[in-house]
Amino acid sequence: MSRVLVPCHVKGSVALQVGDVRTSQGRPGVLVIDVTFPSVAPFELQEITFKNYYTAFLSIRVRQYTSAHTPAKWVTCLRDYCLMPDPHSEEGAQEYVSLFKYQSPSVTFPKWLSHPVPCEQPALLREGLPDPSRVSSEVQQMWALTEMIRASHTSARIGRFDVDGCYDLNLLSYT
Amino acid sequence: MLQEESDLSLIIAQIVQKLKGSNLYSQLERQAWASLQRPEIKLESLKEDIKEFFKISGWEKKLQNAVYSELSVFPLPSHPAAPPEHLKEPLVYMRKAQGSWEKRILKSLNSMCTELSIPLARKRPVGEQKELLNKWNEMGTDEPDLSLFRPVYAPKDFLEVLINLRNPNYENGDSLSFRTHLGLIQVPLKVKDIPELKECFVELGLNIGQLGIDDSTQVPPELFENEHVRIGQKVLAQQDSAAAQQYIRQGSPTALRAELWALILNISSQPEDVLYYEQLKTNVIQHDLLVDSLIYKDVKLTASNDDYYFVFEDYLYQVLLCFSRDTSVLSHFAFNSASPPKSYIRGKLGLEEYAVFYPPNGVIPFHGFSMYVAPLCFLYHEPSKLYQIFREMYVRFFFRLHSISSHPSGIVSLCLLFETLLQTYLPQLFYHLREIGAQPLRISFKWMVRAFSGYLATDQLLLLWDRILGYNSLEILAVLAAAVFAFRAVNLMEVTSLAAAEAVLADLSTLKVMPLLQIFLFATVT
Numbered sequence: 001m002s003r004v005l006v007p008c009h010v011k012g013s014v015a016l017q018v019g020d021v022r023t024s025q026g027r028p029g030v031l032v033i034d035v036t037f038p039s040v041a042p043f044e045l046q047e048i049t050f051k052n053y054y055t056a057f058l059s060i061r062v063r064q065y066t067s068a069h070t071p072a073k074w075v076t077c078l079r080d081y082c083l084m085p086d087p088h089s090e091e092g093a094q095e096y097v098s099l100f101k102y103q104s105p106s107v108t109f110p111k112w113l114s115h116p117v118p119c120e121q122p123a124l125l126r127e128g129l130p131d132p133s134r135v136s137s138e139v140q141q142m143w144a145l146t147e148m149i150r151a152s153h154t155s156a157r158i159g160r161f162d163v164d165g166c167y168d169l170n171l172l173s174y175t
Numbered sequence: 176m177l178q179e180e181s182d183l184s185l186i187i188a189q190i191v192q193k194l195k196g197s198n199l200y201s202q203l204e205r206q207a208w209a210s211l212q213r214p215e216i217k218l219e220s221l222k223e224d225i226k227e228f229f230k231i232s233g234w235e236k237k238l239q240n241a242v243y244s245e246l247s248v249f250p251l252p253s254h255p256a257a258p259p260e261h262l263k264e265p266l267v268y269m270r271k272a273q274g275s276w277e278k279r280i281l282k283s284l285n286s287m288c289t290e291l292s293i294p295l296a297r298k299r300p301v302g303e304q305k306e307l308l309n310k311w312n313e314m315g316t317d318e319p320d321l322s323l324f325r326p327v328y329a330p331k332d333f334l335e336v337l338i339n340l341r342n343p344n345y346e347n348g349d350s351l352s353f354r355t356h357l358g359l360i361q362v363p364l365k366v367k368d369i370p371e372l373k374e375c376f377v378e379l380g381l382n383i384g385q386l387g388i389d390d391s392t393q394v395p396p397e398l399f400e401n402e403h404v405r406i407g408q409k410v411l412a413q414q415d416s417a418a419a420q421q422y423i424r425q426g427s428p429t430a431l432r433a434e435l436w437a438l439i440l441n442i443s444s445q446p447e448d449v450l451y452y453e454q455l456k457t458n459v460i461q462h463d464l465l466v467d468s469l470i471y472k473d474v475k476l477t478a479s480n481d482d483y484y485f486v487f488e489d490y491l492y493q494v495l496l497c498f499s500r501d502t503s504v505l506s507h508f509a510f511n512s513a514s515p516p517k518s519y520i521r522g523k524l525g526l527e528e529y530a531v532f533y534p535p536n537g538v539i540p541f542h543g544f545s546m547y548v549a550p551l552c553f554l555y556h557e558p559s560k561l562y563q564i565f566r567e568m569y570v571r572f573f574f575r576l577h578s579i580s581s582h583p584s585g586i587v588s589l590c591l592l593f594e595t596l597l598q599t600y601l602p603q604l605f606y607h608l609r610e611i612g613a614q615p616l617r618i619s620f621k622w623m624v625r626a627f628s629g630y631l632a633t634d635q636l637l638l639l640w641d642r643i644l645g646y647n648s649l650e651i652l653a654v655l656a657a658a659v660f661a662f663r664a665v666n667l668m669e670v671t672s673l674a675a676a677e678a679v680l681a682d683l684s685t686l687k688v689m690p691l692l693q694i695f696l697f698a699t700v701t
Contacts, residue, residue: 049254049256051256053344054344086365088363089363089364089365090266090342090362090363090364090365090581091365093266093344094265094266094267095254095265096253096254096256096257096261097254098254098256160502161458161500161502161531161532161535162462162531163520163528163529163531166520167296167298167462167520167531168294168296168297168298168520168521169294169295169296169518169519169520169521169531169533170295170518170519170520170521170522170524171285171288171289171295171518172281172284172285172295172516172517172518172533173281173516173517173518173519173524173530174278174281174282175517
């Protein structure tokens with residue numbers, strides 16, 4: 001099943017404040033980011049990926065159109081999903097996060113389940129070891145991913161540090 | 176596929192890829208081919224028979240050790256969208272700080288180069304090469320004029336950088352508030368408290384036997400020591416890395432330590448490794464590097480002046496000069512927040528095909544660097560083995576002590592852990608030392624940066640490094656630093672200046688580390 005990026009428009013964050021009073025001491029702890037999808041054709045959302053920047057908890061609400069006759073309503077898919085286990089320390093503060101749709105054929109969008117994030121140490125062996133032959137076939141799929149990771153590292157010529165026998169250097173470079 | 180399974184597959188894929196390039200892979204291939212001759216290998220059950228053969232012959236264990244080694248060293252694969260910098264260091268402000276620090280070091284090295292009119296690298300004339308080859312085993316007798324060279328930086332310069340680290344998103348305010356850290360480190364990294372440390376270092380508990388405590392002369396060896404040695408011999412016979420790592424948490428018997436460390440670090444001296452070392456030696460003979468002079472100076476200033484280590488001076492040159500030429504060290508920069516310095520072949524500035532790393536291993540030594548190698552000389556006398564052990568120790572542990580990162584074993588976390596432990600469990604002492612202008616970290620920083628090498632007696636240092644290997648973490652350094660302050664608290668409460676505080680803590684050579692750690696973690700009223 002191929003996956004495609006859905007074009008979306010992410011609006012700037014808006015602070016939630018009580019009433020009209022703006023105080024310099026009261027810093028709002030809740031910000032709202034609106035995400036709209038300009039291409040209106042219905043789609044099956046599989047994954048949301050983002051980079052965190054000091055958000056401790058995340059809730060996601062979706063405005064869902066069920067049918068032509070009933071008005072659209074807001075549904076909460078995710079409530080207070082924890083991104084930072086200790087909001088006063090750096091853990092999880094700048095991590096990349098993916099939230100997945102729970103794979104269940106009978107349930108359609110937007111049934112969501114919160115999901116352990118790569119930065120937390122998942123209990124990898126919670127359900128016992130995966131079947132080796134299945135894993136080795138998955139490994140083929142993962143290969144492209146690791147190639148991408150590997151290619152993006154600076155690759156050193158193995159063993160040799162000179163260029164054609166020459167290591168006569170100028171000065172160290174700052175870039 | 177569920178996320179956990181895809182994570183596991185990704186880890187397996189990365190480990191397989193890493194091991195495919197290793198000697199072990201070709202050895203396993205050869206063994207598999209050779210095993211076809213054996214009568215018990217049948218064509219109809221080829222795969223299972225070969226797997227069984229590997230199990231019986233000990234090759235499976237070697238593979239297990241290699242996998243375990245990779246898991247210990249490499250971080251878990253990060254999110255697919257995360258760029259490589261994120262793996263080096265996830266926090267942007269820390270990456271920036273490391274980048275600025277590196278730039279300062281490069282500037283310092285460049286100015287040394289231009290001031291002294293000495294090139295960064297120079298091919299040695301044949302006569303000089305012959306001369307160096309002849310005195311390879313006694314480079315310590317050389318007395319080159321090093322007066323013009325100065326170390327690129329000392330630990331206290333690095334400490335100033337760490338003190339000035341700030342998270343731009345952290346609201347601290349200019350005035351002292353309950354949110355300001357009372358110590359020198361002002362970044363809000365997560366560090367463990369004593370209950371969490373007790374859980375982590377459970378094998379150091381009061382009711383568990385320890386080498387360094389329960390092997391003292393007053394304790395009959397039948398109570399613990401004999402059995403512990405017997406188990407150690409069994410672990411070595413089994414050649415199991417993971418078991419060795421678990422075992423060594425209670426300390427290693429002196430006679431078994433060299434082999435145990437090699438097993439845990441997954442170092443086995445193969446002919447290829449000896450050849451590799453010889454190749455590095457050839458590189459040293461052929462090219463003279465500016466960093467060589469820095470290494471000479473460092474050895475002369477530190478290890479040569481140390482009562483325990485001066486005998487190993489020649490070994491230190493043989494290891495450190497080769498280390499600078501070793502390009503295989505470059506791979507650790509994938510998970511090190513630091514980056515290797517870059518240069519260009521003379522006259523080819525800016526042309527990427529002529530870009531090189533300097534020094535070849537990307538590591539610029541600082542004042543005290545040779546002390547990472549010195550204690551290992553007590554364990555390993557064969558230069559290529561000594562070299563391999565040091566290199567592995569560096570890419571697993573020591574690099575974290577001199578780069579800016581948010582890693583729990585990184586020096587920033589260790590400093591914060593030390594300060595937090597002292598503040599929380601010895602608040603009166605902490606407050607007193609602050610009041611007299613003796614911030615505790617200013618004294619303990621140098622101990623932690625050097626992993627206590629050169630400060631403790633060598634037998635105590637080796638017991639400490641046993642635990643670093645056993646727990647695969649450097650946090651024990653911060654705990655020990657706090658425990659030392661706790662031990663000398665009475666004297667420290669009476670001092671009235673930084674100099675006096677330093678004098679109280681100047682000599683750690685009589686300390687016994689394991690009792691200090693045990694008391695601090697398990698016997699202090701919290």
